Every structure is written in C-alpha cells, then in structure tokens.
Amino acid sequence: MAEVINTENEEDLQSQIEEVEALSAIYGDEWCVIDEASRIFCIKISDDLEEPKLKACLQIILPPDYPSTAPPIYQINASWLRGPERAKLANSLEDLYVQHAGESILYLWVEKVREFLVEKSHSAETVDQPEKVNLTAEEEVDDGEDIPDFNTLKLNTESAHLFMDHGNDEEVPPIKHGSAITDRRSTFQPHLAPVVTPRQVKMVLEKLYENKKIASATHNIYAYRIYCEDKHSFLQDCEDDGETAAGGRLLHLLQILDVRNVMVVVSRWYGGILLGPDRFKHINNCARNILVEEGYAASTVRQSLGLLLIQEWKSEKKILK
Structure with a gap:
C-alpha cells in the first residue's frame, strides 16, 4: 500500500511541477x-481594464495529494473584498473544484477571480477607489501590491476540508445573537452557532449574510473549533475579514477556553473614530460574553481571562508608544 501512495504522490508532484511551469509562462511576473x-505560491490578479481598478492576490498551497484527491489550499487577499462578496467568490472557486475534481485547477481559478474583478469593476456599485470601500482608517492600506502573508495562509490550511463535504442533508445550526458593545460610534455584536462539520460553518456564514445589516458590517470576524473524536484532534480556522489579526486572536480565545464544536462571529460596524488596540478587546469581550451566556465557558474562567487580556492590551499599548 505504501508503494501505491508514494507512486500517487510522485504523479501529483509531477503534475504540480508542470502546472506551475505553465502558469509561470502564462502570467510572467504576476506569478510568484x-x-x-x-x-x-501566489499570483497577482487585476481586472482587464487599461487602468485596473480592482486587484487581488491569490495565495496557494499545493498539498502532496493535489490534484488527484485534494484541492489547493487558498487565501484571497484584497482589502476591498468583504463578507457576502468574499463568500460568493469562494463558493464559485469551490464549485469549479467539484466540477473538475482530480484535474489541475489553478488556471481556472485565476481566470474565475479575474472574471469576478471585471464584473465588479463594471457594476454600477463600483466607486472611484474601491480598495478603500468599507475600510476602517486603522486598516487602510495603500493601493500598491499586496504582500503575501504566507504565515496566515498556513494557519488556514484546515479550510481545505470545506471542499470535502457537499452533502445537502445538514440543517443550518441555530444561531444566537449576543449583546452589542458600542465605543466611540463603533459597534461590535457577537453571533454564535454550534457546528460539528465544516459544511455547517459555511451554512452559518451564508445564513448570517442573508441579514442585510450583518452583511453591511465593516468586518465579520469569525473563528471555530470542531473536535474530531476519531482523530482526537481539532479542526479549527479563523477569518479576519479585513481586521488584521482579529481572527487569530479570536481563535486563540477559543483555544484558551478549550471550547469545542462552536463558531463565533463578531460583526463590527466602524463609526469613523480610531479605536486602536481597543477594537481587539471589544471583539474578544463580545465573543467571551456570548460563550459564557450560551454555556460554553464558565464565568470564573471569564474573569481570569479578562485579567489576562487586560495585560495583553497594556503590553500592546506600551509597544505602540
């Protein structure tokens, strides 16, 4: 059996080498x-206009068993891409993979992203500087090239499992909405749902985005942890949705609390006033409150964690000074 697996991996590796060579020839300097x-790897993608309005960076990890049995692991970096639109683009890439399972898929993915950018550029909703749409001043970036953050990409490798379960027999888990926190006109509200499969994570996000208010949030940060009893390990992932490092902090909170089979989403509506590191405090406080309210964490743990987080915020502020 081991010899068969090794043979398959060798064939996959050869397919990857050939695909990467082809993409490098096709896209030139855009392929990195x-x-x-x-x-x-990563590829910089823009719309086909003479003066591109929209840009994105598609970052890719090719697992050993791609393309035969596993999809590429990917992350889309684009400061203007938010909640529902990000979900729509991700779904289109996943649909392409399902349609072409076992085949080299990267070229189709790149062109699908480019097609999405062109449609977005030509839509009536496009503004003169779309890269700045819905950004907080804390998260604004220049219009230059996106720098690949492959450390974050490695963190999100578990998202490959989202491709593997396309059953339609699962129901949307019940979603709880917690109390909002408002500070200097920015509002933070948590949402919680029990999840036991990656498919349910997607379903919860899709259901939340059906709410126009949630869909219009400046950021919808989320993290989840699912305990796999057969492997005695956790399937976990997070998403910043433009609020850099917020998803990782939220996942770290879930890990400290040792919660399982739950996802937390925190919506932030930016009020126009900079909050600095306080925004991370509010995101985690929101998440911690709803976890306690729904019985996923004890209040005594909550108090000790509060002291720990306060120390973290103080340390950060000293560094910023």
Missing part, C-alpha cells in the same frame, strides 16, 4: 514563488 519546497 513564495516557498517552492513547501509548495506555496
């Missing part, structure tokens, strides 16, 4: 090798 040994 981040870490060849780890099979990490």
Whole structure:
C-alpha cells in the first residue's frame, strides 16, 4: 500500500511541477514563488481594464495529494473584498473544484477571480477607489501590491476540508445573537452557532449574510473549533475579514477556553473614530460574553481571562508608544 501512495504522490508532484511551469509562462511576473519546497505560491490578479481598478492576490498551497484527491489550499487577499462578496467568490472557486475534481485547477481559478474583478469593476456599485470601500482608517492600506502573508495562509490550511463535504442533508445550526458593545460610534455584536462539520460553518456564514445589516458590517470576524473524536484532534480556522489579526486572536480565545464544536462571529460596524488596540478587546469581550451566556465557558474562567487580556492590551499599548 505504501508503494501505491508514494507512486500517487510522485504523479501529483509531477503534475504540480508542470502546472506551475505553465502558469509561470502564462502570467510572467504576476506569478510568484513564495516557498517552492513547501509548495506555496501566489499570483497577482487585476481586472482587464487599461487602468485596473480592482486587484487581488491569490495565495496557494499545493498539498502532496493535489490534484488527484485534494484541492489547493487558498487565501484571497484584497482589502476591498468583504463578507457576502468574499463568500460568493469562494463558493464559485469551490464549485469549479467539484466540477473538475482530480484535474489541475489553478488556471481556472485565476481566470474565475479575474472574471469576478471585471464584473465588479463594471457594476454600477463600483466607486472611484474601491480598495478603500468599507475600510476602517486603522486598516487602510495603500493601493500598491499586496504582500503575501504566507504565515496566515498556513494557519488556514484546515479550510481545505470545506471542499470535502457537499452533502445537502445538514440543517443550518441555530444561531444566537449576543449583546452589542458600542465605543466611540463603533459597534461590535457577537453571533454564535454550534457546528460539528465544516459544511455547517459555511451554512452559518451564508445564513448570517442573508441579514442585510450583518452583511453591511465593516468586518465579520469569525473563528471555530470542531473536535474530531476519531482523530482526537481539532479542526479549527479563523477569518479576519479585513481586521488584521482579529481572527487569530479570536481563535486563540477559543483555544484558551478549550471550547469545542462552536463558531463565533463578531460583526463590527466602524463609526469613523480610531479605536486602536481597543477594537481587539471589544471583539474578544463580545465573543467571551456570548460563550459564557450560551454555556460554553464558565464565568470564573471569564474573569481570569479578562485579567489576562487586560495585560495583553497594556503590553500592546506600551509597544505602540
């Protein structure tokens, strides 16, 4: 059996090498090798206009069993891309993978992203500087090239499991909405749902985005942890949705609380006033409150964690000074 697996991996590796060579020839300088040994790449994509309005960076990890049995692991970096639109684009990439399972898929993915950018550029909703749409001043970036953050990409490798379960027999888990926190006109509201499969994570996000108010939030940060009893391990992931490092902090909170089979989403509506590190405090406080309210964390743990987080915020402020 081991010899068969090795043969398959060799065939996959050869397919990857040929695909990467082809993409490099097609896209030239737009194609970047981040870490060849780890099979990490990225490609800069823009619309087809003479003066591109929209840009995105598609970061890719090729697992050993791609393309035969596993999809590429990906992350889309685009400061203007938010909640429902990000979900729509991700779903289109996943649909492409399902339609072409077992085949090399990267070229189709790149062109699908480009098609999405062109449609967005030509839509009536496009503004003169779409990269700045719905950004907080804290998160504004220049209009230059996105710098690949492959450390974050590695964190999100578990998202590959989202491709693997396309059953239609699962119901949307019940979603609880927690109390909002408002500070200097910015509002933070948590949402919680029990989840036991990655498919349910997607369903919860899709259901939340049906709410126009939630869909219009400046950021919808989320994290989840699912305990896999057969492997005695956790399937976990997070998303910043433009609020850099917020998703990782939220996942860290879930890990400290040792919660399982739950996802938390925190919506933030930016009020126009900079909050600095306080925004992270509000995001985690919201999440912690709803976890306690729904019985996922004890109040005594909540108090000790509060002291820990206060120390973190103080340390950060000292560094910023």
